[in-house]
Amino acid sequence: MTNLRTLHFYATPEHDCSYLQDREAKTLFVDPQAIIAKDTYSQLSDLGFRRSGRHIYRPHCNDCQACISVRIPSTEFQPSRSQKRVLSKNSDIKIRVVTPQFNQEYYELYSRYISSRHADGDMYPPSAEQFNSFLVDGDQESCFIEMRGPDNSLMAIAVTDYLENGLSAIYTFYDPDDTRRSLGTFAILAQIRHACHIGLPYVYLGYWVRECRKMSYKIAFRPSELLLDGHWVTIK
Structure with a gap:
């Protein structure tokens, strides 16, 4: 089982910031192949990391500390x-x-929400595959x-x-x-x-x-x- 000392991290190239206009951002990811136990995930959360699907990440920008946990x-x-x-x-x-799961009722609400509130974002258009990869799939207790x-x-x-x-x-x-x-x-x-x-x-x-x-x-x-x-x- 991987711990903080043995984890590998990878930084993305600079990309458009999701929060601030005309800013570039970088993201630091935990090795997606690593098996992250609950205690290690908890330690990462204390260090400002978040989870999205199977990815655990935090901002890693060169000249900006705007994102505060x-x-x-x-x-x-x-x-x-x-x-x-x-x-x-x-x-x-x-x-x-309840246990994380895909069903039509959940997906229809999700689809309506994304289409109404985030049609200008990178999550639009919603899809069943996106719902599963973002909200259902993952190796953590949820x-x-x-x-x-x-x-x-x-x-x-x-x-x-x-x-x-x-x-x-x-x-x-x-x-x-x-x-x-x-x-x-x-x-x-x-x-x-x-x-x-x-x-x-x-x-x-x-x-x-x-x-x-x-x-x-x-x-x-x-x-x-x-x-x-x-x-x-x-x-x-």
């Missing part, structure tokens, strides 16, 4: 007034934790946190990895036509509750970029911790 201490989290309103608006949602309305309609799914010390929020997709419920925020709140329920101290939210408005929601959960110069720093 964020995690929420689940047991210390205190919802804001607006987050309490989101919880209240969604008190009728039923939550179920789950789908399924959220259904009172009529049993599928509202949202949060794709989540289990770490030794927390949950890693991989991706969330939800009904793009329902703007009242703030389903993206509710999905994070649901993951925080799940972490508390199973006794895990953190929820890792991925990268926050100050200059990217789409990322601003990630530091609306307080307290949060930011990975700065290799150390997790609390912001309240």
Whole structure:
């Protein structure tokens, strides 16, 4: 089994940044052939790595440190007034934790979400192959946190990895036509509750970029911790 000392890493050539216009980015990948145990994956997450399908990566840009890893201490989290309103608006949602899988209901929601919210991105157009490679395939312990309305309609799914010390929020997709419920925020709140329920101290939210408005929601959960110069720093 591979550990941090024996892992090999590979850097990509420079490419267009996904977050900031007119910027070039580089990405550092863990050897995709390596077998990554849960403890090693957890250590990598503490160092700012993320997972996408079978790939574990982090930004590795030459002259930019804009991407900052964020995690929420689940047991210390205190919802804001607006987050309490989101919880209240969604008190009728039923939550179920299931094994990652492809089915037509999940895929149709995913396809609608990508087509409505990310038609200008590199995930468009959606496909069943993309769904499987991005959200189902992978060597890590993972789950789908399924959220259904009172009529049993599928509202949202949060794709989540289990770490030794927390949950890693991989991706969330939800009904793009329902703007009242703030389903993206509710999905994070649901993951925080799940972490508390199973006794895990953190929820890792991925990268926050100050200059990217789409990322601003990630530091609306307080307290949060930011990975700065290799150390997790609390912001309240």
